[in-house]
Amino acid sequence: MFCVPSTEIGAIMNITKGGLVLFSANSNSSCMELSRRIAERLGVEMGKVQVYQEANRETRVQIQESVRGKDVFIIQTVSKDVNTTIMELLIMVYACKTSCAKSIIGVVPYFPYSKQCKMRKRGSIVSKLLASMMCKAGLTHLITMDLHQKEIQGFFNIPVDNLRASPFLLQYIQEEIPDYRNAVIVAKSPASAKRAQSFAERLRLGIAVIHGEAQDAESDMVDGRHSPPTAKYVAAIHPSLEIPMLIPKEKPPITVVGDVGGRIAIIVDDIIDDVDTFLAAAETLKERGAYKIFVMATHGLLSSDAPRLIEESAIDEVVVTNTIPHEIQKLQCPKIKTVDISMILSEAIRRIHNGESMSYLFRNIGVDD
Numbered sequence: 471m472f473c474v475p476s477t478e479i480g481a482i483m484n485i486t487k488g489g490l491v492l493f494s495a496n497s498n499s500s501c502m503e504l505s506r507r508i509a510e511r512l513g514v515e516m517g518k519v520q521v522y523q524e525a526n527r528e529t530r531v532q533i534q535e536s537v538r539g540k541d542v543f544i545i546q547t548v549s550k551d552v553n554t555t556i557m558e559l560l561i562m563v564y565a566c567k568t569s570c571a572k573s574i575i576g577v578v579p580y581f582p583y584s585k586q587c588k589m590r591k592r593g594s595i596v597s598k599l600l601a602s603m604m605c606k607a608g609l610t611h612l613i614t615m616d617l618h619q620k621e622i623q624g625f626f627n628i629p630v631d632n633l634r635a636s637p638f639l640l641q642y643i644q645e646e647i648p649d650y651r652n653a654v655i656v657a658k659s660p661a662s663a664k665r666a667q668s669f670a671e672r673l674r675l676g677i678a679v680i681h682g683e684a685q686d687a688e689s690d691m692v693d694g695r696h697s698p699p700t701a702k703y704v705a706a707i708h709p710s711l712e713i714p715m716l717i718p719k720e721k722p723p724i725t726v727v728g729d730v731g732g733r734i735a736i737i738v739d740d741i742i743d744d745v746d747t748f749l750a751a752a753e754t755l756k757e758r759g760a761y762k763i764f765v766m767a768t769h770g771l772l773s774s775d776a777p778r779l780i781e782e783s784a785i786d787e788v789v790v791t792n793t794i795p796h797e798i799q800k801l802q803c804p805k806i807k808t809v810d811i812s813m814i815l816s817e818a819i820r821r822i823h824n825g826e827s828m829s830y831l832f833r834n835i836g837v838d839d
Contacts, residue, residue, distance in 0.1 A: 489572070490514060490823045491537050495546040495562045496555070497521040497529070501795050504579070505545040507812035512820060517542075521558055529557045537571040541823050545577040545815075548794055552582050556600065560607045567608030575611040575822060576604065577815060579793035580769045584618035585741075587625075601625035613818050615793055615811065616740050616768040631818060631828055634835060635768040635791045638809045640672055642789055643736065646807075647764065653734035654678050654760075658751040662739050664838045669738050669766075678728025678735070680751050682721055724754055731759030736766060742790060743771035745779050752784040762786050770796050770806070777803035 492514055494505035509516050518534035544566070546559045559576065566574045586596035604612070605627055612626060615633045623630040643650050650673070657666035657679045670677040735755045742748060742765060752763045763785050770790030772780075780788055781803045788803075790796065791811045800806045814831060821828055 489540045490819075491517045491535070491540050491542045491571075492819075493517040493519050493533075493542065493544045493562065493566075495519075495521060495531075495544050495558045496549065497523060497558060498549045498551075500797065501547045501549050501555075503795060503797075504547050504792055504812055504815075507792075507810065508545060508577075508816045508819065511812060511816035519562070521562065523554070529554060529561055531558070531561045531565050533562075533565055533569060537566050537569050539570065539572050541573050541575065542566045542571045543575045543577055543819050543823075548578075548580050548582050556582060556603075560603060563604065563607040563609050573610045574608055575613060575819070576609050577613045577819065579615045579791075579811070579815065580771075581614045581617055581622065584622060587619045587622050595625075597622050598625045611822065613815065613822075615791075615815075618740060631822075631831075633814055633818060633831060634839065635793070635809070635811050635814075636668065636672075636839065638791060638811055638814075639738075639766045639768070639789065640669065642807075642809050643669075643673065643764075643766070647734065647736075650734065650736075651675075653736050654728060654730050656680065656728075656730070656735050656737045656751070656755065658737050658739065658747055665740065666738050668836070668839050669736070676728060678726055678730050680724065680726055680754055682724040726754060726758050730755055733760060734762045734764065735760035736764045738766045740767060741769045741771060742767040742788065743773050743776070745772075745776045745783075748785065749779060749783045756784045764789065766790075769793050770799070770808075772796055772799045772806070777806065780805055 492505070492509050492512065494502045494516060496502050505516060520532040520534065522530055524530055544559065544562055546555060548555050559578070563574055563576065581597070583596040583600050589595060601622070610628055612628060612630045613633065614630065616635050617623065617632050620632060623632060647653065654676045655666045655670040655673070655678070657663040657677070660679060660681055663679050666677050666679070737748060737751055748765055755763055765785055765788045767790050770788070771794060777799045785805065787805050787807060789807045789809060791809045793811065796806065796808070800808070818828065818831060
């Protein structure tokens with residue numbers, strides 16, 4: 471694991487050169503807990519700034535201290551109002567740029583719109599648009615965590631550090647799940663098999679893959695060029711032209727590749743938002759003999775009725791990190807547990823500010839991790 475041991479953190483976190491300013495771009499106070507944790511670990515005070523919504527719902531940012539010639543780190547955690555969150559970040563970045571900050575580093579643990587990173591019919595690649603907006607506003611560096619697709623880094627023309635939460639989740643499994651040696655790591659679909667394989671190899675456990683469940687639009691490999699012209703239009707191009715059509719997919723019956731009977735099943739993924747697929751996977755695993763079911767994910771969006779559905783389901787525990795605030799969801803569902811990742815974000819900020827190498831935070835990270 472590449473996280474800094476707790477015994478070392480106290481010794482190194484306060485060692486930062488002058489000229490560092492730490493801001494929280496959230497107007498929602500419930501989203502500022504992660505910022506406070508990071509500031510505490512770094513041994514610095516939060517920068518003075520006002521972020522609020524005016525009566526007409528416009529976002530206003532007022533920086534109340536000098537940032538001229540300083541390294542500014544803007545921490546932005548995503549609230550339920552995603553679009554307001556984005557505007558808060560963009561306006562604050564631009565305010566720091568026009569105030570002559572030396573560098574402006576965004577700390578965005580969960581990158582919004584990351585699921586919209588592929589073309590969907592006549593839609594758009596929204597994460598590319600958002601990346602362009604951030605760069606145009608004045609961002610010079612981005613720190614994020616477990617991007618939905620690692621290729622999103624290519625949408626930016628600035629450095630992007632895509633940190634991993636897996637060491638913290640692996641540590642939770644080893645310390646908090648009794649008899650984890652009797653567990654099997656489960657991918658709820660073939661698309662998440664690589665992540666499951668990474669967990670299984672590091673924990674020296676077996677792997678199982680659920681195949682055949684109805685896939686949602688995100689896992690459907692659509693590139694936007696599948697809409698055929700009408701038969702009349704094709705004939706007008708060339709009477710003898712026959713373009714072969716792709717055979718439509720037919721989902722097989724649900725199968726579990728791997729043995730889960732009499733074992734603990736640990737489902738791993740990067741995002742848990744709409745929980746329907748997780749609930750279906752849990753029911754399938756119960757039918758196949760798994761006696762306990764855990765869900766591990768980096769980003770716990772837990773939208774809509776997710777807490778209630780989890781509470782009523784066969785899932786025993788859902789473990790997510792605090793990249794997104796979910797205190798209200800935890801009150802609604804005691805099964806939801808939180809792992810703190812402020813340690814690695816703090817260390818990333820410290821290293822960037824001090825001009826140190828970031829490679830320590832990416833030890834033992836492979837291409838597929």
